[in-house]
Amino acid sequence: MEIKICGPGCSKCTEAERLVSKTVNETGFQATVTKVEDFAEIAKLGVFSTPAVVIDGQIKCVGKVPTRKEVLEWLK
Amino acid sequence: MEPSENAPPSCCADNIKEKTSTESAPRWRKFLLAGAILISWFVIYKQLLPFSHFFTYSVLDFEKGSHLGGSIQFFVYDTPKVLMLLTLVVYGVGVIRSFFTPERTRKILAEKRESVGNVLAAHLGIVTPFCSCSAVPLFIGFVTAGVPLGVTFSFLIAAPMVNEIALVLLYGLLGWKVAVLYLVTGLLVAIVAGWIIGRLGLENHIEDWVLEIRTNADDVPGDTLSWNDRFMHGWQAVKDIVGKVWIYVVAGIAVGAVIHGYVPEGFMASIMGKDAWWSVPTAVFIGIPMYSNAAGIVPVIHALLEKGAALGTVLAFMMSVIALSLPEMIILRKVLKPRLIGVFIGVVGSGILLVGYLFNLVI
Numbered sequence: 001m002e003i004k005i006c007g008p009g010c011s012k013c014t015e016a017e018r019l020v021s022k023t024v025n026e027t028g029f030q031a032t033v034t035k036v037e038d039f040a041e042i043a044k045l046g047v048f049s050t051p052a053v054v055i056d057g058q059i060k061c062v063g064k065v066p067t068r069k070e071v072l073e074w075l076k
Numbered sequence: 077m078e079p080s081e082n083a084p085p086s087c088c089a090d091n092i093k094e095k096t097s098t099e100s101a102p103r104w105r106k107f108l109l110a111g112a113i114l115i116s117w118f119v120i121y122k123q124l125l126p127f128s129h130f131f132t133y134s135v136l137d138f139e140k141g142s143h144l145g146g147s148i149q150f151f152v153y154d155t156p157k158v159l160m161l162l163t164l165v166v167y168g169v170g171v172i173r174s175f176f177t178p179e180r181t182r183k184i185l186a187e188k189r190e191s192v193g194n195v196l197a198a199h200l201g202i203v204t205p206f207c208s209c210s211a212v213p214l215f216i217g218f219v220t221a222g223v224p225l226g227v228t229f230s231f232l233i234a235a236p237m238v239n240e241i242a243l244v245l246l247y248g249l250l251g252w253k254v255a256v257l258y259l260v261t262g263l264l265v266a267i268v269a270g271w272i273i274g275r276l277g278l279e280n281h282i283e284d285w286v287l288e289i290r291t292n293a294d295d296v297p298g299d300t301l302s303w304n305d306r307f308m309h310g311w312q313a314v315k316d317i318v319g320k321v322w323i324y325v326v327a328g329i330a331v332g333a334v335i336h337g338y339v340p341e342g343f344m345a346s347i348m349g350k351d352a353w354w355s356v357p358t359a360v361f362i363g364i365p366m367y368s369n370a371a372g373i374v375p376v377i378h379a380l381l382e383k384g385a386a387l388g389t390v391l392a393f394m395m396s397v398i399a400l401s402l403p404e405m406i407i408l409r410k411v412l413k414p415r416l417i418g419v420f421i422g423v424v425g426s427g428i429l430l431v432g433y434l435f436n437l438v439i
Binding site: 006007008009010012013039040042043044046047048049050059062063 | 177178179182205206209210212213214216217218220285286289291295297407410411
């Protein structure tokens with residue numbers, strides 16, 4: 001599973017990345033978490049409000065920091 | 077290692093269970109609680125002015141009319157008042173914003189003609205939630221899905237300029253008339269500036285790589301929020317925004333308090349008054365590169381006005397500080413060529429200038 005966190009680097013984007021990484025680590029789930037900061041890359045993923053979480057090319061959440069509960073559901 | 081690896085999932089499962097059980101708490105109890113909070117809010121709010129006088133002149137025993145006493149009374153009154161107003165309004169706006177998303181706004185705007193689109197975009201700019209660092213992705217998402225350039229600009233100008241924090245503070249410190257004036261002129265500047273930028277046909281001054289991207293305005297995720305989610309959304313907004321800006325509010329009020337107590341009456345009239353024609357352009361010119369959020373700037377403005385600065389000059393200063401800023405221009409440079417940025421600053425700056433002169437003439 002490939003998880004991408006889109007965000008140019010404001011506090012909310014950092015928070016989203018921290019939360020997702022932490023949750024992935026804690027559950028021991030096999031997934032790579034990468035941060036996408038380049039605007040062109042973000043746009044190509046189809047995201048236009050950040051922070052956003054994209055899992056295997058599918059947009060899961062845009063414009064907000066996800067809750068822990070949401071992250072756990074995506075990981076199922 | 078193994079036990080610790082196993083422990084977290086089970087504790088998360090507990091968290092989820094806990095959350096669902098609080099969500100199913102009886103609805104009437106929540107409404108009762110909300111009503112009680114609202115009533116106590118009003119009761120406390122009404123007591124703030126008498127309390128500030130009592131605290132300053134009776135408890136601390138300052139002489140009425142003394143400089144320090146005046147400053148302290150101003151601070152003791154304004155700080156809780158502004159923070160209470162802010163909390164209430166940010167909560168309300170948070171709930172309202174849960175009905176709007178950038179995706180839905182884009183869908184609405186992509187289907188509109190230019191003039192109507194500019195008006196709608198400016199209004200949607202106020203209620204659509206997006207974090208300031210999203211300006212560039214948002215710009216790309218709008219333009220590439222067929223929202224006209226000028227309409228996109230109307231949205232991007234209105235969003236920071238007419239914000240709920242600015243309105244609350246203006247209402248709280250300067251009265252509803254100034255707040256309404258700010259709302260209306262802010263919207264007008266956004267609408268007209270966006271319309272002009274659209275008329276100028278500057279589409280080829282968007283960076284080329286942006287124009288190669290195609291996105292679809294029809295990708296709108298469904299809305300599955302319950303009322304409970306919306307109320308939580310409001311509460312989250314209070315935690316995010318009030319938690320972040322309170323320090324600026326207090327600092328701004330402290331500066332305002334010093335000006336209130338020590339700067340002589342009418343002192344500002346000579347440099348920021350109506351008769352100094354150059355004061356409006358100077359205010360705008362100084363304000364453009366500056367960046368402060370509305371929370372910090374309004375209390376200062378309040379104090380300046382008290383000492384004889386003209387309303388138009390002060391509003392122009394505030395608009396240019398919060399609507400145009402150097403960091404924003406640097407970010408926008410990634411998607412706009414320099415000439416378009418220049419036009420953007422020029423058009424919006426002139427609009428603000430006009431607003432400043434207009435108010436100084438009329439009021």
